[in-house]
Amino acid sequence: MTTEFPLLTIIPLAPLIGAAYNALAGYKMQKRFGHAAVHYPAIIMPAISFLITLMAFFKLLSLPANERVLIATLWDWMPIGFLDAQFSFVMDQLTLVMCSVVTFVGTLIHIYSVGYMHEEPSYWRFFSYLNLFMFSMLVLVLGDNFVVMFVGWEGVGLCSYLLISFWYHEKKNAVAGMKAFVVNRVGDFGFVIGLMLLFWGMQGEWVDGKFADIEGSNLSTASEITHEMAAAKVASVTFRHVAERFENKEFKERFLNRKVFGISLITLIGIFLFVGAMGKSAQIPLYVWLPDAMAGPTPVSALIHAATMVTAGVYMVARLHFIFALDPFLMSWVTFVGALTALFAASIGFFQYDIKKVLAYSTVSQLGFMFIAVGVGAYWVGIFHLMTHAFFKACLFLGSGSVIMGCHHEQDMRKMGGLKKYMPITATTYLVACWAIAGFPFAAGFYSKDEILWKAFSSGNLLFPGGGIFIWVMGAVAALGTAFYMYRSYYMTFTGEYRGGGGHHEDHHADHGHYGHAHTPHESPNNMTYVLAILGFLSVVGGFLGLPHLWHLPNLLHHWLEPVFEGSVNYITAAHFPHIMEWILMGLSVFLATAGWLVARWLYLDNKNPLPAKILASKNQLVRKVHDVVSNKYYVDELYDATIIKGVMQFRLLCDWCDRKIVDALVNLVGTVGKVVGFFHGRVDSGVVDGAVNGTGWMVVSGGAILSLIQNGKIRSYIYITVVAMFGLILINYIKF
Amino acid sequence: MATIGAVHFLILAAAMFCLGLYCLMGRRNAIGLLMGIELIVNAANINFATFAHYRGGEVDGYIFSLFGIVLAAIGVTIALAIVFALYRNFNKNIEVDEVSILRG
Amino acid sequence: MAFTVMFYCAALFTLYGAAMVAFSKNIIYSAFSLLISFIGVVVIYALLDADFLAIAQLVLYVGGILVLILFAIMLTNKISNASSSNPSRSQFLSFVTVLVIFVGLFFTIIKAPWQVSAGTQELGPITDSIGDALLTKYLLPFEIVSVLLLVGLIGAVVIARKENIEKAGNTNLSATSEQGRSL
């Protein structure tokens, strides 16, 4: 049951108004009234949406548990036949969690970027893009059906393109932006095909002109295929209606054993939708754009590439839990990709020297964790990790932002060090966030990551040999890696003494004014540090929302999200392990976190330990080779360039050549043939008219000329000719009759 | 060897006819030409005679070959007269190819 | 059996003579080879039981025409070697044509269903039957031939006589055209 709640539309509408205001009037306002006229509206709008989200929260609380759905239908978007795509927003428990995370972290980041982008001339453009991003993310999250969600999905891709190539006069930023958008488009290609498959699967077959629904209720001619028919929810794109259809047993049976290209339809839909999630949430094959996306300003990386956009894929899988839960192959596929990405990205993080790149790879790996959770069927854990990750990753990114600001756009950790002295608040918040992400007890990361590992370990419907254990092992190693490279980044930047003497690393923000005097780093202004403090606090407190059942403490989030996912509960089976096993795993993961921390501390504390330098310069071929491969990110980018990009480039040239040389040449050929025919026609025509007259004359003359050759007075040639002629006549006579 | 039928004689006559023809075409001397003509007429006469002989001795064949001989004789006389005229007016040269005043 | 041998000898004679007439470079040699060929023909006639013909051939051809040709050769030919201006091309061409014609004739002769009686029954002498035929069936041609002989005789004399009228002997074209006109 759904209750109408028109205020929902204001949540995405407010940032849209903010974006429009800044886009249209921002430039003039900034010129006349300075930065305040730009960033205040830009901050107030997301704040408004946050407030409304809170109001919606209280409204939901007032509703009974299984009816907590708020609807705001705006208008019929595509009312064609039984396609009933309406432009409407829905707020249920899952959306609320996402909305609160997006709006809260978004507002904080808006405040943070006031300080960070202070000297940026196109200040207004930044805030309009940021607000536009908030709008599209909220549309994505609040979307009631696939199409509205797809609007948000692509809108978010567009804003990430705009924001990554914000400093567009730098060619590599523009290329990075384009790469992000194109790779997202590849993901959307998968998403669209998944949607097509679903939509086609659900609708009935055209049976002799009448539109027969699968259950045989023959709905007759076109005039009846109108809006009411859509209400019969034969084939709809709205999540709720699709979920209801899947509860109907007979429909699900037929859907399951319907084969397309030899694979069951459900698996195909799941795989293609997951391709969309991969593109958006940067999983294995399509993650290449995220590290390059660091070319954008740091608040952008914090907001988009850590907290909100990249989690869209996880939200989508959670939203479509009733599809993913149906097919064990699908679940194991999602889990496997998640685990693989977690491990893969974590390993790359070891040797990165650019602080933002480290965080980018850690995001990719944490997303891998979320997909493990969602793949295994523990959807609420995935969302829980998503929330905690949003907090501590945003805190890490903003921390690195203030570090970069402090060291005058120095991103290379080798040129930093000992910043604890200069930037105490950033250091502490960064440490707390590291604590959380590594998974130390009582920090947010611990609860969510440990829960994921436990759920993976105990999951029953994975098709892998060891079932959950195989995934658990990969997850544990990834967690170890996470702890290691996070603390490595902490020690390299904040301990030891400052190595960044040489002024600017490479001065690519030429128009970026210098904040304070040149060389010694300095703490960021308080509006940045307050945000860091809040996020640091949250990354600790955030964990208490989802305390493990083990400790018999109330698990608020699980309780809150349960009604959303009860549709697929009876498909998720858990292998029965004694209680003690959970304790052991918890202890093991804590042990792994501390081990990672200790190794990092041993190697990188105060940057005194020569070992890392020695590894770099080691003669041993194998070590050197491993180091090169890993530090060059397994050459994945070069691989893609060499294969896909070169292939496309060659193919386009082929097409163009073919178009110019063949198709066009044919047309011109026809043209020239026409001309030639015309030319001859002209000649023949003039020939025919007076040709008849001088033609005969010409024939006689030429005939005579030839004959005269014979009359040469020599008797012998006469005789010869007569003889030959005689013989010829006889022969012809003989042959003819 | 098979008995000699009319065919043998005919082949012989044909051979003579062809040699005569070749002589007619091949030689450059006017008199050589006449010899060629003689050979051809002989070949014809042999044919007449052969058929006369091999068709139960009808005499017509023979008469024709007789006439053939006579005509050949007349032919030669006239031809030689021309040759002499030619010889006299062409400073002693009776090459056939030179005599081509009538060419067109 | 003797008949066959005789036939082949005669055939050999005539063909060798004819070949020599055709191929020999010197006109005199070809004249004498013509003699051989005619004698061969005489034997052929004899084989064909045409005794009158054989004699006529012998008398008329060998005696008359051959001698006439010899006279002509003697009168016209200074002993100049027979100059052969590029005979190869035209002769070769005519040789080929003749060969083709011979092959054609040969096949027609072989293939044609001649209505001849294969038998070689001995026929009596033919002279009296020729005489009868000449004067009964072929009387008209007999008379015409005789007139023809006369006309031929006179013509030959008229053509050859011009020699003693103008002694000038300028043999350029004008002479011949003037002579043609006077004729």
Place this chain on the structure above:
Amino acid sequence: MDLQTNSTLLSWMTFSPLIGAALIIGLSLINYVCKCFSKTVMDNLSRAIAVLNVLAVFMMSVALYLSFDGNSTGLQFIHHFVWIKDFNIEYFLAVDGISITMVLLTGLVSLIAIIASVPWLSKIDGHHFTDKNVPGYMVMFLLLETGMMGTFCAMDFFLFYIFWEIMLLPMYFLIGIWGGPRKEYAAIKFFLYTLAGSVLMLLCMIGIYFASGPATLVDGTSVPHTFNIMALSAMGQAGLFANSAPILGVAFSKLMFIGLFIGFAIKVPMFPFHTWLPDAHVEAPTPISVILAGVLLKMGTYGMLRFNFQMLPDAAIWAATGIAIFGTINIVYAAFVCLAQKDLKKMIAYSSVSHMGFVLLGMAAMTPQSMVGAVFQMFSHGLVSPMLFLVAGVIYDRAHTRDIEGFGGLAKQVPEYTGIMGLAFMASLGLPGLAGFIGEFLVFLGSFGTFRIMTIIAATSVVITAAYYLWTIQRMFLGKLNEKWSKLWDMDWRERSMLYSLGVLVIFFGFYPLPVFKLMNTSLIALVEMMRGIQ
């Protein structure tokens, strides 16, 4: 079925431009005789007349939209009387669900194009193309508008053919006289190509006319044959053409289908017949390529819907897979060719070839979503492609070169223009929330049921389209500012008026396409229903 509302609105809309043209000709004659106006006065006078006339037509089209009843599948605003008695040709103008969107689009795009060809309110330097014998240009423009409007409203096959030819002629002169360097080649190629197509169409028209059964003219006389499209469609659907005598062994309806289809495919343009479009676009002046891309391409697909699908349904079902294959080739092939283009306008031309491919695929799939998606794609492409060509025109007016590599970092120099260009490019690459997306998405959803593999192949174009548009943006607008263009000035009010209005429409129809769907939903679904019934 025919609502006999004999309103003459459509006749006014079709022939009022002729009045304007006559006025201009009269004025220029007077001017020629007594030289009373200077050149500029004459030019501006003819411009004013043309603008007012086009504005009037636009107003009428708005009135038409307001009073059009969306949920009746019959004809509306009928203006019907017997024209040539002894050939059974009637003057029959009407509009129904299929053609209403096109008529409105013609009104709108002509207004945009006339504003683009009038250099008032603009800081463009001297030799703007429009001051070369302007009266002639305006007369040709108005004649073109008559041709276009008539083609969409004609419900009599013969009348349709006349308007088809009328529309062809001024287009030839507009490209041939006011075009770019290779204008003659492009104009002749365009003219001969389309003429070849229309010759085929003429043959098929006559074939169908003589195969058509008895019908009654408006004034009640019953006649053995008829040109009336509605009557012919009824006969076609009853299977009359399906089992009439085959010609040269080929089934009659299939042969007619192929003939008509080729005539329209040249206009669409479909894959093998598309090479005239890039040349025509590159050489045509901006407003003419706006009209060419905005309206003329839709005539091909409209013709297919009206004649091939409605009149020869059995042949349409037989040829559906073929059309779908060509549609997919159109989409993917043209997308790749776009990647390889150096000239901005040529790239946009190929991109419209690719987008028209979606229309073909949608029509061939014959499901409600895909058919409505195809017609909406025609409408939205009619909004997006004029915007693209105006964007190309703006940069061409300033820089006089269209070479993409020649530019660089323009965003810093002309930010507002970059913004509008961004909106146009995003709309064209099918960003959801903008008009381009709706058509594509519906075609994907609808045609997946019928052509699974082809739709997946077509869906790959989503990525390629994004790639070539973004690559163009990156090469032209991002990166270091190429100092050659440091003197470029931003958009002036004329360009702003056109581009912003189209931008607003694109966004509006992106989010709220309901009014357009209301217009065409019922009749298109009825068409699909009929086609499926025949199957």
